[in-house]
Amino acid sequence: MIAKFSVFILALYVALSFIFSDFSVSAVLGVLWLCIWCGLVIIQGFLKISKEQYQLTKSDVISAVFPCVVGINVIRSGIFSRTVMYYGIILAVSMLLYILSQEVPNKLIFFTKVVLVSVATVFAIINILYVFFPETIKSTIFSIFSSTSVEYNERILGEGYGIAFGEDVGYTAVMIVVGIGILFISTPKCIVKMRGLLIVLQFFLAFALNVLQRRGEILIGAVALAVTAVIMLISTKKAKMFSAHDKRSFYATILIEFLCIIVAFFSFVAINPNNRIVEMNKTVTEIANQVTDESTDIELENKNSIIDEETSQNESFATEEAQPEENSETSVNEKIESLGNGRIILWKMAWNAFLEKPIFGHGWGFFSRIAPESGNTHATNAHCVYLQLLCETGIVGFLLIGSVFLYFLVSAIVRAFSVGNMTQFINTLVALFLILFMLGEGVVDNSLYYPYWMILISIALILLFKTKEKTNE
Structure with a gap:
């Protein structure tokens, strides 16, 4: 089945999505490419999968609740703007590809991680070079970026941020955090000769993340990584698949990785004390x-x-x-x-709008209509996914969507303590980290409303529920 390659296709899309804006390439082409792949998967599913071979799992059914709630609220609000339609397409396609994926080979999971870490490394290298050669990097990047990307970067660089890709410094920071998380979780499993190289790479990614100066992603990413590490340590201690030597190696590697990230932070502070x-x-x-x-x-x-x-x-x-x-x-x-960079005003607006229609909310996309009233011309969302969900979907929608992601989180934690092989253990922890990071990011930003987050969550769910288990590891 070609459906098993979907996780790799999703990773390619989210990793290379900055091309559509930075190089004046239409985003429609990217969505079309993703939709064509989804169409091929669906066609092959109808032609080759019998009812006995394909059965919906509990996770498939629960995950379908989320796009259904969004779709109902879009119809209720009657807002069919380009942004809402684009988001809806990405959400539907990514969830469909997750549901249709059955057993994904571990080799594809490995290449998926390589793609995500690679794009994070590219973003990191350019931002690190910007620290030491700001004018050279600006002139080089701006000569190939589209005019709107140049204008956006000029504005955020003036506000103290780093070089942003995809006309979104949040996307750039998220991809670097994802790269750090994948490396941090995967390094203890690697052979000893590779661990040093991967730890050095983590240092550079962590340093670049500080260059971007996105406080939310830095702090929430650190908390999500710490929680994941604690679960990793506890489950490693209890797991029978680890020998005493393996456990000591795990503990030592994790400690070194944390020290590496801390050193990266203080190294940046030493270079730029006014960050x-x-x-x-x-x-x-x-x-x-x-x-x-x-x-x-x-x-x-x-x-x-x-x-x-x-x-x-x-x-x-x-x-x-x-x-x-x-x-x-x-x-x-x-x-x-x-x-809060003006967030408190947006939070108050979302809360007051929720109080107007507390049961079912105003409908998906409503907040973008009232956001300009905050005085911030660039604001399109509430910068808090929980308040915006209450505003747009009310208590009913909030509980439905919240229960879906709570199920994902609990499943990842339970699975981390029950898997019987190393590969699945690492995949589960990566999925757990992505879910924790998205839920935490939702406190200060609208992680649930960004298309690239929908792709990352679909990848996390494939890692959690669809990867092929090997009993002989």
């Missing part, structure tokens, strides 16, 4: 200190008011102190707003 992550830490510290000082001042003021409330002098003092309190509160709010 966005350090600024964020300073702002958070200032807010915490200011809130603590205000709480102390309020307590002291209340005590003084109780002791001297009958004297006019103290009443005057309380009035004079009240004004600075309001100013300091405004200052804290401004700092919090700047820390």
Whole structure:
């Protein structure tokens, strides 16, 4: 069956999707290519698969709930813009290819990982070179990028980010994090001679991720990787397929990998001490200190008011102190707003819209209509997948979609503790990392609404549910 190659085709699409925007190639061609492949898979499925050979699994049925909920809400809202239609096509095709994939050979999984790591490496190399040769890299990249990509990169470089591909610095950061995750999880399984090379590659990817200065992807990617590593260590300790030597080797490799990523972070901070992550830490510290000082001042003021409330002098003092309190509160709010890059306004808008229609929401794509009211001309979503889901699909849609991804997450964790061979163990952990990263990214961005995330989730589900098990490993 050609369906088993779908995981490789999906990886190629998400890895090379930046070509459609950066080099003035129509995205329609990319979607057409993916749709043609899906059509071939469906045709072959009807011709060659009998009912006895192909049966829907529980995961297939549950995964179908997600595109169905999206489709219903698109019809409800009546929003058939190019963005919504493009997203719907990618979602439908990727989920279909996942469902139609039966048993995927491990060689194809290996090449899928190679594709994802390779594009992450290309993005990393260019961003690292940009640190040391900014003008040269800018002139070279801008000479081959499309005019809209040049305009986009000029804007984000001015805001302190790195070189973005696909006219989306978020996509660029996500692909590098995915590359780091795949390498981190796969390295302990590799032969000893290869581990050093892969760890060095992780260092360069981690350094490049800091160059991009996408705080959300850096922090959430680190948390997702840490959770995955903890599960890896616990399951390794309990697994019977590992010898004592294998376990020691696993532990040592994971420790070295974490140290490598930490060194990459501090290396970048040493080169660029005024980076966005350090600024964020300073702002958070200032807010915490200011809130603590205000709480102390309020307590002291209340005590003084109780002791001297009958004297006019103290009443005057309380009035004079009240004004600075309001100013300091405004200052804290401004700092919090700047820390979130305008997200708090978008979150409030999504929450208020949810309260208007809490049961079924306003329909898929609704928030893009009201996003410009935030004052940010570039905003098209709520930058929080959970709030936007509540806004557009209501409590009903939120619970349906949430239950689907909760099932995926729990399945990945349970499977990590039950698989009986090394290859499937690594594949499960990669899938778990991708799911954790997407769910975490949804707190500060709309991971569920981006087409490239739909491809990555489909790849994760194939790794989790469709890879061929080998009992002789």
